[in-house]
Amino acid sequence: xxxxxxxxxxxxxxxxxSAQEANQxxxxxxxxxxxxxxxxxxxxxxFVNKDTSTDELQLTxxxxxxxxxxxxxxxxxxxxxxxxxQFMMSEEVYNNMIEQYGTLPAHDQVWWGALAEYYTDKTWxxxxxSQLVSGTQTFESEAxxxxxxxxxxxxxxxxxxxxxxxxxxxxxxEWFTTPKPQESTNTFEISDIxxxxxxxxxxxxxxxxxxxxxxxxxxSAVNQYLAQYGNMRDVAQFFMNVERTYNPYFDxxxxxxxxxxxxxxxxxxxxxxxIIVCGYDxxxxxxxxxxxxHSQPE
Numbered sequence: 001x002x003x004x005x006x007x008x009x010x011x012x013x014x015x016x017x018s019a020q021e022a023n024q025x026x027x028x029x030x031x032x033x034x035x036x037x038x039x040x041x042x043x044x045x046x047f048v049n050k051d052t053s054t055d056e057l058q059l060t061x062x063x064x065x066x067x068x069x070x071x072x073x074x075x076x077x078x079x080x081x082x083x084x085x086q087f088m089m090s091e092e093v094y095n096n097m098i099e100q101y102g103t104l105p106a107h108d109q110v111w112w113g114a115l116a117e118y119y120t121d122k123t124w125x126x127x128x129x130s131q132l133v134s135g136t137q138t139f140e141s142e143a144x145x146x147x148x149x150x151x152x153x154x155x156x157x158x159x160x161x162x163x164x165x166x167x168x169x170x171x172x173x174e175w176f177t178t179p180k181p182q183e184s185t186n187t188f189e190i191s192d193i194x195x196x197x198x199x200x201x202x203x204x205x206x207x208x209x210x211x212x213x214x215x216x217x218x219x220s221a222v223n224q225y226l227a228q229y230g231n232m233r234d235v236a237q238f239f240m241n242v243e244r245t246y247n248p249y250f251d252x253x254x255x256x257x258x259x260x261x262x263x264x265x266x267x268x269x270x271x272x273x274x275i276i277v278c279g280y281d282x283x284x285x286x287x288x289x290x291x292x293x294h295s296q297p298e
Contacts, residue, residue: 057082057160061174064138068150068181068282069244071141073174075158080135082168085128086158088144091175094155104157104171129163147244149237150283151180183286184279186210190291192261193275197296200266204277205259213254213280215239216264219272219292236278236288255280266295 023039058078065072075086085108089097094104101107112131113124141148148154154176160169187207194201200216217239225235244250256262266273273293279286 055079057084057169059084059158059160059169059172061156061158061172063174063176066176066178068178069147070282071148071154071176071178072138073141073156074136074138075133075156076136077134082160083132083134083162084158084169085132085161086139086156088141088154088156090145090149091153091155105159105167109165125163125165128161128165132161132163147241147250148178149241150178153177178282181279181281181283181285184208184210184281186212186279186286188212188277188286188289190275190277190289193291193293195266195293195296198266198269199263200273200275200293200295201261201263202275202291203259203261204256206257209257210285211255211257211280212277212286213240213284214256214262214264214275214277215243215254216266216273216275218268219274222274222276232276232288232290233278233284236276237284239276240280240284269295270297271295 025037025039027035027037060076061073062076063071063073071088075084077084087104087108097104097107101110109124109128112127115127116122116124119126141154156174156176157171158174159167159171162168185208189205190202191205192201192203204212204214206212213236215236222235225238226232229235229238240254243254247253264275271294273295275291275293276288277290278284278288
């Protein structure tokens with residue numbers, strides 16, 4: 001039977017304080033949490049081995065389906081009567097969370113506290129309990145992230161957690177990278193640009209019926225991100241990610257097939273704008289085509 005050391009020391013630090021204060025030992029555990037022991041309260045410190053019983057909660061994760069913008073995954077649990085928590089984030093967000101909070105469980109408590117602020121009668125523990133699950137379950141990435149970005153690394157993390165907020169297993173992680181969009185041979189012609197008050201109309205004529213993406217962005221924003229990313233393809237992907245995340249009507253307003261006369265809003269008056277059109281397969285699937293116009297004054 002597998003042996004598990006109760007506390008695995010990654011690092012051990014002795015912090016000498018003043019003569020009136022106790023020395024402390026900080027123990028860094030495998031789940032990335034820490035515990036502090038005042039040495040003046042300890043007669044001896046013993047590390048023991050503990051048998052891992054088959055009755056203890058055991059969790060694993062498998063990726064069932066993966067596209068440039070979506071993931072389906074299953075967390076397998078050997079028990080259906082013990083709860084656990086699961087979440088997902090991009091590698092960029094993960095690195096920021098570790099830098100800011102030190103551990104993912106510490107981040108989770110802050111997250112639950114932020115969600116609790118939307119209610120007048122709930123605490124972070126109430127929110128935490130509402131998000132606990134049990135047994136083997138299959139999850140869709142959209143439940144956490146509206147749309148994944150293509151060719152991007154993500155992590156699913158999960159750990160046993162009871163209703164008192166106590167971890168009952170070590171934290172586990174499953175990393176994956178979304179695939180790149182499949183390239184399309186579609187090409188585009190932008191014509192008949194008509195500028196109205198706070199809006200623009202234009203016709204897109206594609207060479208085939210593959211799905212394509214269209215947006216209108218200020219020239220200054222395009223220049224800013226072009227300087228950052230170095231090419232229009234990545235700029236189009238950036239705008240696509242933002243609109244896909246924050247526009248609940250993204251599919252209806254930004255995605256098209258065949259020749260269409262498209263209408264878009266221009267929130268900034270008397271401003272240079274860029275129309276961007278490119279193929280779409282969960283991400284940019286062709287080189288973008290652009291056209292410029294100037295929005296009407298107020």
